[in-house]
Amino acid sequence: MTGEQIEQQMARKGRMVAVVIAGSMLLWMAAQVVGKSLGLPGRYALLFDFAVIAALVWALVNIYQIWRARQGMQG
Secondary structure, eight states, X not given: XXXXXHHHHHHHHHHHHHHHHHHHHHHXXXXXXXXXXXXXXXXXXXXXXXXXXXXXXXXXXXXXXXXXXXXXXHO
16 A cells, blocks of 8 residues: 555545544434433433443544554654
């Protein structure tokens, strides 16, 4: 792979991470509003919370991988 292809791959991965972060936050906020309006028990809110935490941990791991890859390319 050329350096330009690797950069494009990292940029694509970065965009995916951004979509996951934004999407998970929007879904979490919507779940909070819908859950409250439907009168769902708190355990469902906790389920959504854990799902969003898992998505954010996935995003954090991928951000770290992108950062390490860029560090490796520079030096």
